[in-house]
Amino acid sequence: MKKNYWLLFILILVTAVSGYSQTVIDPAVKTPTSFAIIIDSTSYSKAQNAVNAYKGVIEKDNLATYIIIDNWKSPDDVKAFLWKLYNDKKMPLEGAVFIGDIPIPMLRDAQHLSSAFKMDQRRDWTQSSIPSDRFYDDFDLKFDFLKQDEKRPELFYYSLRPDGSQQLNCDIYTGRIRPYDNEKGDKYTQLIAYLQKVVKERTENNTNIIDYLSMGRGHGYNSESKVAWAGEQIALKEQFPFVFSPQGKTKFMDFDSQWPIKEYFIAEVQQPDLDVMIFHHHGDVDMQYLNGYKEGSDPNTSIDNIKRYVREKVRTAIRRGKTKDEAINEYVKSLGIPYAWGEDALDPKVIAEDSLFNLMLDININDIYAMKPNARFIVFDACFNGSFHEPGNVAGGYIFNSGKTIAAQANTVNTVQDKWPDELIGLLSAGLRVGAWNQQVNYLETHIIGDPTFRFRNNTAIDFDITSAIKLKAKDNNFWLKQLNNENVDLKSLALKMLYKNNYQGISDLSKKIYRESPDMIPRTAALFIASKLADNNFIDILKLAHQDNYELIRRFAVEYICKNGSDELIPAFVHSVLWDNTSERVVFKQRNFIDLLDLNKVKTEIERQTSQSPAYHKKEVEEWLSFIDKTDKSIKESMKIITGKDTSVTIKEKRFELLNFRNNPASTRIEQLIQVANDSSENEELRLIAIEALGWFNYSYRKNDIIKGLQPLTLESNKNEALRKEAVKTINRLK
Secondary structure, eight states: OHHHHHHHHHTOOEEEOTTOOOEEEOOSSOOSSEEEEEEEHHHHHHSHHHHHHHHHHHHHTTOEEEEEEEOOOOHHHHHHHHHHHHTOSSSOEEEEEEESSOOEEEEESOGGGSSSOOOOTTSOHHHHSEEOTHHHHOTTOOEEEEEEOSSOTTEEEEEEOTTSOSSOOOSSEEEEEOOOOBTTBOHHHHHHHHHHHHHHHHHHTTTOOOOEEEEEEOTTGGGGOHHHHHHHHHHHHHHOTTTTSTTOEEEEEETTTSSSOHHHHHHHHTOTTOOEEEEESEEETTEEEOOOSOOOSSHHHHHHHHHHHHHHHHHHHHHTTOOHHHHHHHHHHHHOOOTHHHHTTTOHHHHHHHHHHHHHHSEEHHHHHTOOOOOSEEEEESSSTTOTTSSSOHHHHHHSSSSSOOEEEEESSOOOSSSOTTTTGGGGGGTOOHHHHHHHHOOTTEEEEEOTTOOOOOOSSOOSOHHHHHHHSTTOHHHHHHHTTSSOHHHHHHHHHHHHHTTOTTHHHHHHHHHHHOOSHHHHHHHHHHHHHHOSHHHHHHHHHHTTOSSHHHHHHHHHHHHHHOOGGGHHHHHHHHHHOOSOHHHHHHHHHHGGGSOHHHHHHHHHHHHHHOSOSOHHHHHHHHHHHHHHHHHHHHHHHHHHOOOTTSOHHHHHHHHHGGGTOOOGGGHHHHHHHHHOTTSOHHHHHHHHHHHTTOTTOTTHHHHHHHHGGGGSTTOOOHHHHHHHHHHHHHHO
């Protein structure tokens, strides 16, 4: 039998598909869906045996796999081939992996599809574009090609068109396997070693279940809130009940549980039997930021921290042209410290000690190269850790390494802290492929680095292939309605999400019912997220309850949604949150950050009403809130005066800054002013475009229809300004 298998493999048809120049190795098996390995010619030539073995191990896992080989000239060529396979009726494509030098789409005018990226696109294009494979895996997004990078020809710039979809709904899943030449070896040697590692792990350990999960948190993440940290652990228990059973293992490591935490994180990720590692921290292309200075109430710790801080600031000031005395005296005056605390800033021995101290705090790329990471799947909930367009990145350092790490989820640019990082993650215990998980929960910047077909053995009561169901049962509403009765909390959440994607007629009422009746945190969170996309009256009703939910993440999002919705009906709920939920640091952050989106006079009146009815509040804190509201109101009036006033001394730059602020702060109380700027033919065109684009961020507002109506005249063919017309169409489509 084995001899016949290899004979069949040798006889596999290698063809040039009609209309395409690519070389194609067809699947050796027939399965309900298929997968594609997209690889450049040189990588295939150098690693042919390893690539073929990788194909074989995927097919043994019941997934027919193509290998498509070419010297790929543009992302459009790759996408065209994926589209062809996707439309194959017999074995429709469910996913793909890009191995080696595959063109990298750099997306522009699509920042609303990211979680946090809002860089000025007038800056360098490499920095102000988002490297994203959503270009390949969401066929409803439409793009205009702009240019190929002259210095880095692997980068291709595209602009999101207004006439395509304005939200993500990926049709397939994808992953990146892109090695680099570095101290670990040349990229082809690393590619071979990685693929051999994948084949070995998936062959020898193909019955592995998730029974060991760890989570580590770095300093500064989620305001270092213990309430948020505890809430996530309780939620994970709902998602991974077996891991929390006597047969499973979990470990939670906060940045301040040991100081420095670095060596503990490094030791944990190398545990031989670790299945999933979730890293919550800040990050960069080559760094995992874990610790700040040592915390402590004793004087010596405080003095040492101040000295290190001042020494670093003095060195920076000297590099910028100040003398040593000028630099030190600045901090002597501002901090009231002795001159001697900064005097040794330029001492070579002290510089070396400070450098070693800083290296001790965080995990850098060299630390990663020295590891043997064994967590089979790693989630990097951090900025830039997955920047596969750069020559080396954190996620790549983990997978192109010895050990057993197969894949990671990571971000190419900055990412927001306040998201649902564990959405649907419990389905990995049901055998969901990691790529298919990422397909359901990604942003423009979020990618699988490594093998996207990797999965753990199903260890749940779910009795069907969840990955195949997502593909083959996608439009079957009866199937997904049935799954709402399943005990698995993440399957319920997925079912609700699939019904929303299918425009199920009763989705709004269903979301409200699930939120009100579910005893579990995860389905309630899913219901809140679906309701937020609809932003109707049921959304308002849910928010009246959600601000006091027992799950901190729901409360956190409820406060943000209340403010971004802007309905006066929700002001009592907001004020109750302010008075009642004042010890959850991240919730308080949301309260202060978004209060200016509400009618502040009505907020003040409601504070006075609620505090007059109950003595259970902190009087000093209420006074501080009232003072903060007055200052905020004054700032808003000054801002609106800049935007709509006729003061000729106000510069376009100043107006531009104020208008851009509405992307992060979509205040329903100021919609009329933005529409006024958008429709004012005497206004600067750039400012009109910014106002129109900013209105596209009001997707949670109870006044979305007012915006659509106000911008409708700009979409008419009679509008000869094509730039304004296209931006208005894009904003309206976003709001719809």
